[in-house]
Amino acid sequence: MSNAFLTRSVRFSASHRYFRPEWSEERNRETFGSCTNAPGHGHNYECVVTVSGPLDHETSMVLDLKVFDRILHDEIANRLDHQHINDAEEEFAYGKTIPTAEALAVFFFQKVAARLPEGVQLYKVRVQEDANLYADCLGPD
Amino acid sequence: MSNAFLTRSVRFSASHRYFRPEWSEERNRETFGSCTNAPGHGHNYECVVTVSGPLDHETSMVLDLKVFDRILHDEIANRLDHQHINDAEEEFAYGKTIPTAEALAVFFFQKVAARLPEGVQLYKVRVQEDANLYADCLGPD
Amino acid sequence: MSNAFLTRSVRFSASHRYFRPEWSEERNRETFGSCTNAPGHGHNYECVVTVSGPLDHETSMVLDLKVFDRILHDEIANRLDHQHINDAEEEFAYGKTIPTAEALAVFFFQKVAARLPEGVQLYKVRVQEDANLYADCLGPD
Amino acid sequence: MSNAFLTRSVRFSASHRYFRPEWSEERNRETFGSCTNAPGHGHNYECVVTVSGPLDHETSMVLDLKVFDRILHDEIANRLDHQHINDAEEEFAYGKTIPTAEALAVFFFQKVAARLPEGVQLYKVRVQEDANLYADCLGPD
Amino acid sequence: MSNAFLTRSVRFSASHRYFRPEWSEERNRETFGSCTNAPGHGHNYECVVTVSGPLDHETSMVLDLKVFDRILHDEIANRLDHQHINDAEEEFAYGKTIPTAEALAVFFFQKVAARLPEGVQLYKVRVQEDANLYADCLGPD
Amino acid sequence: MSNAFLTRSVRFSASHRYFRPEWSEERNRETFGSCTNAPGHGHNYECVVTVSGPLDHETSMVLDLKVFDRILHDEIANRLDHQHINDAEEEFAYGKTIPTAEALAVFFFQKVAARLPEGVQLYKVRVQEDANLYADCLGPD
DSSP: OOEEEEEEEEEEEEEEOOOOTTSOHHHHHHHHGGGGOSSOEEEEEEEEEEEEEEOOTTTOOSSOHHHHHHHHIIIIIHHHTTEEHHHHOGGGSTTSOOOOHHHHHHHHHHHHHTTOOTTOEEEEEEEEEETTEEEEEOOOO | OOEEEEEEEEEEEEEEOOOOTTSOHHHHHHHHGGGGOSSOEEEEEEEEEEEEEEOOTTTOOSSOHHHHHHHHIIIIIHHHTTEEHHHHOGGGSTTSOOOOHHHHHHHHHHHHHTTOOTTOEEEEEEEEEETTEEEEEOOOO | OOEEEEEEEEEEEEEEOOOOTTSOHHHHHHHHGGGGOSSOEEEEEEEEEEEEEEOOTTTOOSSOHHHHHHHHIIIIIHHHTTEEHHHHOGGGSTTSOOOOHHHHHHHHHHHHHTTOOTTOEEEEEEEEEETTEEEEEOOOO | OOEEEEEEEEEEEEEEOOOOTTSOHHHHHHHHGGGGOSSOEEEEEEEEEEEEEEOOTTTOOSSOHHHHHHHHIIIIIHHHTTEEHHHHOGGGSTTSOOOOHHHHHHHHHHHHHTTOOTTOEEEEEEEEEETTEEEEEOOOO | OOEEEEEEEEEEEEEEOOOOTTSOHHHHHHHHGGGGOSSOEEEEEEEEEEEEEEOOTTTOOSSOHHHHHHHHIIIIIHHHTTEEHHHHOGGGSTTSOOOOHHHHHHHHHHHHHTTOOTTOEEEEEEEEEETTEEEEEOOOO | OOEEEEEEEEEEEEEEOOOOTTSOHHHHHHHHGGGGOSSOEEEEEEEEEEEEEEOOTTTOOSSOHHHHHHHHIIIIIHHHTTEEHHHHOGGGSTTSOOOOHHHHHHHHHHHHHTTOOTTOEEEEEEEEEETTEEEEEOOOO
16 A cells, blocks of 8 residues: 555644844844834744655554644644744743744644654644745754 | 726734733633733734725726725735734724724724725725634724 | 624535435436435535624624634534535435525524524625535525 | 525636727826736636525525526636637727726626526626735626 | 646545444444544545656647646546545445545546656645645655 | 745736747647637736745744845746736747746746855745646756
8 A cells, every 4th residue: 555645734823023132123123024023913824734654454544633633733723822922832932943934843843743653754844824925844854 | 887896905914912901810811712812812814995986987997006005005004014903003902992803894994984085985894814704894884 | 883794614524415306317417417416425615604783892892702603513513514414404305405505505594593692693694615606695585 | 485695606817908099108107007018917817706586496596507607608708718808808909998807897797697597686796806806896886 | 958847736526435344333433433424425625636747848838738637537527526436436435445535645646647648757646625634645655 | 953945925917828930820729729819818826936944043044034035026026927928038939938837937946046045945936827737846857
C-alpha cells in the first residue's frame, strides 16, 4: 500500500506585537512598522498541518482523525485562541522570539511532532496569517 | 438608465476586547467568555460597503472608484488597521460601546455616509469578523 | 441605537436523493437527472442564518452568540451532519418533500424561527449546496 | 408552500477597455486611469443570478436547473467568455456604454429577464469583477 | 527551456460510507464514528492534479489543456459525480478499501498516471474532502 | 534556528492572446481554441512567491516584508497590471513566447530571483490564472 499525506486545518484568532525591549522605539518602529503598535493587533490564523505515512490496511487512514484533531486542539487552538501570543506563550514573551508567521510555524512543528504516534511523520506546518501571507516549516535542518 | 448597487471591500487587521469596567470580572467572563481576555485578541476584518444610485450617462459608474477608495481608506482601513480598536477609537473606549461586529457596522455606516457625494446613497455596511460571522447595518431606523 | 443584522454560518456534510416513488423511473430520471441515482450523492452544505434586532445597550449584540450557536447546532448541524437527509428527516422521506436547497431553506427557517428569543427576528436562511448554487428563504408570504 | 430565492453562478474570462472616443486621451486617462490602456485588460468574471418564485409542489424547485443553466450559458457565458467585451457586444462598442460592472449587471438583467418562464421572477444579477468589487442590478426603477 | 508544474482542478459531489462488514457494528462505530452511518453521507470533492514536464517550445505548455481535461473528466468526475463511491467503484466495495481521502488520492493517481502522454509526469493528486481536510498521493514508493 | 519558507501573494488583472503569427489561422484555432481570439481575453491573476532561508535571530523573519513587497510590486504587479501581456513584455510579443501560466511562472522566477538579497533563496513562483488552473516554477533544472 502506498504512502500518502494527510492535511488538517485548525483556526484560531489571536493578537501579537512585534517589539524588542532592548531596542529604542525608533528602531522598533523602523524595523517593524505598524506591527510594533501597543498592545498589538490581530489575525484570524489558519494552521495547516500535514503528516505522512502508510495507509492502514484496514481503515485506509494515515492517522485516525480523532487523534489528529486532539493533537491540533491541544497544541495549537487551545494554546492561542482568543489570546495575545506574546503574553500567552513564554517562547514569544517580550525579549524572546518575535511571533512572526515563520516563528509560529517552527514552534508548532516542534509541539505537534512530539505528539504524533509511531509510524506517522510530521511533514509540514503552515501558518497562514492573512489572505496574502503564510509561512511553512518542514522541520529542523 | 437604471439604478444599480456598487460594492467595494476593504480589509484591516486589528484587535479588540469585550469588557465593561463597571461589571465584575465574573460578569464579564460569563457574558463575553474568552472575548474578555486582556489585552484582547484579533481578527482579519473585511468591511464590505454598498452604495446605490443612477449610472452616470458618460462613465456608466455609480461612483468613481478613486473617490470610493479614498473614503474607505480614510474612514475604515486607516482608522483601525494594526490598531487595538478599544484604544484607537473613542467610541469603543472601555466604558463605552463594546466593539462587536454589529457595533462596528453601525459606526462605519455613520462615518462613510457623511462622506459620500450628492446623488449617491449608502445602502449597506457589512463587517465580516471571521469565516463564520458578519454583521450588516442598513442605516438608522 | 440602530437595528442591525447578524449572520452566522454552520456547516454539515450529508447525502440526499431526488426521487418520487409514485413516478416511473423514466420520469424520475428525466426530471431529476443524476440526482435520482440510488442511494443518493452528497454535499458539504453551508447554512447561513441572519437575524435582526436592536443592539443591546450594554453588550452591543443583536443576539448572544452562545444562544445563536446552540440553536444552529440543535436545529441544523445536529439534525443532518453525516446523515442521509431523506432517511433522517420525516419531512424529506420518499413520497414527501424533495430535499432541494430551496426546500431545506424553508425547513430550517421554520425550525430556527421557533427557537429565537423575543425581540430578535429571523430575517433569512440561506442553504449553499456547492460553489455555484444556493437558496434563500425569507419566511412565509 | 413558501416562496424562495434560487441563486446560480456562472463564470467567464474576458477583457474590456474604458475609453470614450469623443474625449481627448488626457480626459480618458484622467477619468479612467489605467482602465483606458489599449487594447484593454481582463478579469475572471463571476455572474451570480437570483430568481424567486413558489416551490413546485412535486419537485420543490423554484426553477428547473437545466432550464436555468441553459439561459445563463446562452445569455452570459457564451456571449462573453474569451472575448473582448467592447468588440463582442454592440451595446459596449466604443462610443456607446462603458463596460463597467454596473453596466454589465444592467445588461445581463435585461437579457436574462426576457428568457425566464412564466411564474419565475428575476430578482437580482450580480457581476463580480475581482475579489474586491461587484455590482448588482435589481431591475428597472 | 525550464520544466514547470501545471495543476488543474476538477470537482464532483458524491457520497461514501466507512464500514467493514467483517467487523461488529460496535467496532465500526468506535473506529469510524458517524462516518459509518448507513447508507452514507456526502461531500463536494475537489480533486487537484499536478503534472510536470518541459514547456513545449512552440505552445509554452506542459500539457494541452484539452487533453488534460479529457483525462480528468474520464478518470475522476465521470466515474464518481452524483454517485455513492462504495457502490460505483469495485475498489471501494464493502469488504475492500475504505473510501478515505487518502485512498481516493492513491486510486486516482493510478488511473490518471496510466493515461498521460509520454514526456509528462504525474507529480501529485490531491483529494480535498471539505474545507479542513485533504490528502495527497505522490505516487508509489 | 530552523530554516523556514515564507510565501507572499500579489494580484494583477491583465489580458493575453495565444497566437503564433507564423502559423495559419486554422492551426492557431485548432491548437489554442478560443484563447486565440483577437485582441485577447483576460484574467485576475494571483502570483504566489515562496522564498526560503534561516530566521533572523532578532526579527524571526526570513525576509523583511517591506523588501519582499517592493520586489513583487516592481517585478510582477507593476509590469503587468491593467496591461495586455503580449504588448507589455517583449518576452511575450507575438512570434516569441506564448503567455501561458507555465511561461509566466518561469518568467517571474527569473525576475524575482535576480532581486533577492543574499542568504534568501527563491523556492517557487506560482501563477494562478483562474479558480481551476495554476502553474509552478521551481527554477532552472
